[in-house]
Amino acid sequence: MLDWLIIGAGVHGLHVAASLRRRGSTLRLLDPHPRPLAEWDRRAEALAMTHLRSPLDQDLDVEQLSLHHFAEAQPRPEPGMFAGPCRAPSLELFRRHVKWIRARLGLDPLLERGTATGLELVEGGVRVESDRGGLVARRVILALGHPPPSVPAWADPLGGAALHVFDPRFDRSPPSGSAVIVGGGLSAAQLALHWARARPGAPTLICRRAPPIAELDAASRWARPRWSWRFASFPLAGRLSVLDAETRRGSVPPRVAARLARAQRRGSLRIVFDEVVDVRREAAEQVVTLGDHPALRCRRLALATGFAPAFDRVPLLDGIAEELGLERGPLALPLLDAGLRWHPRVHVVGAAARLSLGPLAANIAGARLAALRLAAP
């Protein structure tokens, strides 16, 4: 029997797999995609992302500062390899590093393709059912990522005419006519800058307020194991207050804020601070009704409205909670112990583990914290 089955081969699944493998555990990763980090790549592509937000010291290897050394060992330093004062790596460098880790640690052969649909306890372990058969392991790690993208109610009737940037059907290629992007965070800013660069004057970004400016989406102290352990020891109400106060929702790094301001000054991007009230279709156009400004007409409407906050629409989590009678907290988050156990045989990592890991749970830093927790006695 395998020691571990990790469901989800994203940032979290891959790092945790690397860490467990180094400790000699037998494991498999279960994911419907043909290679690890496929979702990450798709989202980065959708936004024409050039650099990560996180600093160079946050990478997916088991060794400390691996990406730093990997960058130094490149035969030719490339222009644009890093961005900002925290030296955020380029997406290209990060991808090459991930490929190198996968090869070095022999992770690709551990990938089993399939979508997990449920699990049941069996003697000495857990049997996970997927659309391609069953797998048995002593323990399971749920590394499922974020809840589904958040789509405002007014966008529902528009169907394919107003796609979320993380919808697999979304096409990031610059629109040939007028375009509107709705959303206030980094994803919206990145797509707006991409479209502004490609077709000056075309896009309008609609956001409720000017995005707060911050290098990272939470203070870097939350990447430290000591802070994360302390966080896990607070009562639930205290942890919720910390998450609320310390998570910089919708923020953008200073370098992106500066590019937005520059694009606005040059007239290649328009930013409107307002709330979308309704959108209706008129022939080939969308008419966007705003709270305080005149309505806008556009041929292309993109939603960069983030992920749903709650985990109540993740069928696998619902099924497991019901099958094993497990508790959930606010936003339907699994209630875990400090070892990230939801059940003695079921662990949770990533965004769904934020009540235990803290404000950076969903990030690369959170994957590193999770691996340490799983290794703790």
Ligand SMILES: Cc1cc2nc3c(=O)[nH]c(=O)nc-3n(C[C@H](O)[C@H](O)[C@H](O)COP(=O)(O)OP(=O)(O)OC[C@H]3O[C@@H](n4cnc5c(N)ncnc54)[C@H](O)[C@@H]3O)c2cc1C
């Ligand atoms: C555009 C973007 C940029 C980001 N940039 C950074 C950054 O610079 N630095 C940083 O630290 N963080 C960043 N983040 C945050 C975070 O690192 C990513 O969201 C990351 O993808 C989270 O990893 P994950 O493994 O939790 O989820 P995912 O990458 O979404 O992986 C989850 C995997 O689980 C699989 N899965 C889900 N359900 C099942 C199932 N039932 N059966 C089998 N498999 C399943 C999916 O197929 C997927 O492959 C960024 C996020 C986004 C969206």
